[in-house]
Amino acid sequence: MKLNSLQQLIMDFIEKTDRPIFMTGKAGTGKTTFLRYIKANTTKNLAVVAPTAVAAINAGGVTINSFFQVPFGPLVPSTQTASLAELFDKKVGYEKTKLLKCLDLLIIDEISMVRADMIDYIDTVLRAVKGISKPFGGVQLLMIGDLYQLSPVFQKDWHVLRNYYTGPYFFDSLALRKTQLLTFELEEVYRQTDPVFVDILNSVRDGSGNEALLAKLNERHLENATAEELRDYVTLTTHNPLVKQINEQKLAALESEAYTYTATVTDDFPKEAYPAEEELILKVGALVMFIKNDASGKKRYHNGRTAKITALTEHSILLNFLDDGTELEAEREIWQNVKYAFSETDNKVTETNAGSFSQFPLRLAWAITIHKSQGLTFDNALIDVSAAFTHGQAYVALSRCRSLQGMVLLEKVKPANIITDKSVIGFMQAAKEKMPINTDLEQSIISSELGVLSSLYDFSIMILAWNTYKSILLERLSIDLTATEKLLHTEIGNIGTRFIQKELASQNESPWQSVSLKERLQKSSTYFLAKLELLEDMLIDLHQTYPAALMDDDYYLSVNLILEQLKGKTAMFRSLPSAIDTTTILERWKSAAIEYQAIDRWTSTTVTKEAEITNKALYDQLYAWRIKKGKERNTSDYNILSEQVLKDVAAKLPKTLKQFSQIKGVGEGKAFDFGDEILKMVRQYLGEGDLLF
Structure with missing residues (x-):
């Protein structure tokens, strides 16, 4: 894939900064294709997640729920110590924690369907696991999708969420509001080439209500079109029962013999993620569509290309494409259920296949819901948006078509059928006014470098971890913690905050180009290493004096939280004098987190200071x-x-x-x-x- 200038700029922001990115674009602008390129070419440890099982399979990733082990119900935002501790151990788990610790880039596909509370939950988990107070624990977010398409489902939980959020969309997230979100819009449309049709789609997309364009669109309401003329058209409608009814009636009307093709499922592939019918029932004469691009690279078919079945046997399907009449014998395709894991051998996030689903990539195509049509392309479609009930439905349906001539409207489109959300339009208009350009890249690189250094001198997560540990100690023992409190709060935490304010907050050049700042960094490392070593002595003394009989899960969790924080900070400060960029410091933090040996109930309760x-x-x-x-x-x-x-x-x-x-x-x-x-x-x-x- 050869990148255009905008795609190259996006890649540079991904590779050289940690800024959160929202990559959007109209239907047919190649977002999914570019996602595959990013996955194949970035140097960062990444994971791809999506809000639904099918979207995750199509993106080559996993669901958000499974990756972050999300609980049911509305996710009330919280930054309290207790929630951090609980997430760190009980909800995330040891193996997933190791994976998340080495994560650099999180790609979220179909972001338009992701709620604000989900984004904040991800932020809480990553900050807890990474032990870094920056939003998302310093992990870069790349969010991909079109806000003018399908929106998040939130109505059932809104009575709770409205107390925390102004809206349900991802950009309403409290964590994202603390960041400088970059928005890039891919503009070149590959699906449609007719400029008039593109203008119509743009008008429907943003709800601008251009009467002339709407009138032009409604010319495709062909009242006198015959059933024979529309025989090979795919019907797009809003409700699933109608789709099922149309397909079953059309299939039953065919007098030819029915054949059933059963999917082959191996290992771990959950039913809710099945990308095709488990039992595909076909007859000669059936109208079908492909639901996957040709994996062979020969481009014989694409997602949404329609065809008619011409011959069937128990193991083969012969069909003719409607657009050019060519014949093809269909082959089974394989979908993989991706899992992410931590590799002990190279300390990286690895992608493995947990299971597979093999089936002919076909479905009956007399009708399909607008929801399931997202991502598909049709040459001929019969569209009904008269019952559109939510933001973006009309746009999704109309934008599935390659051309205006290939579209027929069951009913004329009224302004009331074009439902848009003012908050989406407002967000996108504001984002368009400050789209990043090449000159923004250098400053973003500097900002990211300074952000890493600021996180080094920010001890707030360590203090949160200490507060958890301290509360357990004071609850069960009569003990004086004044000296430890003074050391951590006054001599470490407060001094770190002052260093950020004095040395980093006003810095406007790369820290590695400033001789004076490099000297201050080196001197500060000597100071903080001595203080952290003293703190380690105190913590180990506390652990050794704590009665073994009282060491329960809460105790082990809290002591490990503070000790791992301490080990990570120590490793980062130790690397500071010889560091030539922030990558070195981050790698030391990552290494220390991965190599940390947790104290648990199966080891000796007597821990000695590192030799x-x-x-x-x-x-x-x-x-x-x-x-x-x-x-x-x-x-x-x-x-x-x-x-x-x-x-x-x-x-x-x-x-x-x-x-x-x-x-x-x-x-x-x-x-x-x-x-x-x-x-x-x-x-x-x-x-x-x-x-x-």
Whole structure:
């Protein structure tokens, strides 16, 4: 796929910044095609989610509900400590937590159907798991969809949600309002080429009510059209019972023999996600449509292309396309049920196939609901929007057609049938006035870099975690926590806030280009590392004095929350003096989160402070080398060698490749790859430094 200038700009914002992005466009502008390109070409750890099972399968992702384990009912927004702790452990789970910790980019397809409370729930989960107070825990959001199409279902829960939100749409999210959301609109329409038809669709889309264009549209109400003339037209209507009735009646009217084709389902593929009929019943003469693009790449058919069945056997389907009369023997297609998991070998988000669904990609096509027609393209359609009952329905139906000539209206379209939401129109008009351009990219890169540094000096999540731990301690013990409180709040939290205000808030250039700021960053790392080390001593002392008999799930959860925060901050500050960009710092945070060994009831209740590093000067040299090597190879530094391996090298001082390879976590492959450099540093150290035995 060759990108145009707008698509390239979007890719640059994805790759080089962490700004949340809303990518929209009229029907037929290639949003889904571009989504596939982004998935295949981004360097970020990503996951793709969608609001419904079928939309998720079509986007090559998973449902939002399954990925974030969303509870039923309205999701009341909350940032309280208790909810963070509960999400961290009980709702998200250990394996999913590890996956989310290394997530960089979350793509949400069909965003028009996603409610504001769902977006805020995602924000809460990601902040809790990532331990970063920035919206969405610093994860970049790419939201794709057309707000003028299908809207979210919210009416049943609105009596609760209206107390928190001004509207139900994703852009009403409280978390997104704290961000600078970028909106990009793809404008080149690939589905329709007639400029008059495009103008009609635009008028229906935004509800502008152009009378001349509406009159032109209503010329397609052909009162004298015969049943024979409309025989091969697909009927688009608002209600499912009518669709089912039309298809069943038409199929029953055919006198030919019925054949049933059963889908083949393997492993994990839930029924609600079936993208085609489990039992496909066909007869010769039946009107069908394809529901999937040709996976072979030969472009023999596309989503929505119609055909007529000409011959059937138990295992084969022969058909003729209505548009050009060509013949094709249909083949079964395979849909995969994607699952995301955390890979222990390379510390990345991996995409796996949990199950598959194989079926002929066909459905009866005498009628289809407007809702299910989203994403399809028809050459000939009989459209009824007289019973349209919600925002965007008329636009979705009309925009399925390639041309005005291929459309026939069952009833004339009245202004009342074109239902639009003023809040959507207002949001889109405001967004269009500030569409990003190339000159905005550089400032966004700087803003993202400063945002990462600000999150480093922001200890609010750590303080929330401490408050949870403190409340459990005070509830069960008579203990003086004044010194710990003073250290965390005054000497760490308040100083971090002042550093943000004084050094980062007014910065308008890249922090890595400012010599004075780099010096301040290095000095601050020394200060905070000392304070965090002292805090670790205090926390471990508290843990050791806590009665083992009282250590329940709430205790383990709270102590792990604060200790993991501490380990992450320590790793980031330790990387600061040698960091050349914010990627290094983020990778250290990610690495520390993944490598963190949680205290739980199955381990000794006596935890000792992390052992002093033997030969620390060598360890520091190895640490800096690992960061540099990760940059050279464009990979996370912990993919080079783990932190524990560095400690073992510094302690054991291997002198041969064999000795190096025998260190746990190295092996022959990494010994061959890095051995010469590691052994050289060890030899240099042995000639220059005093050993600490």
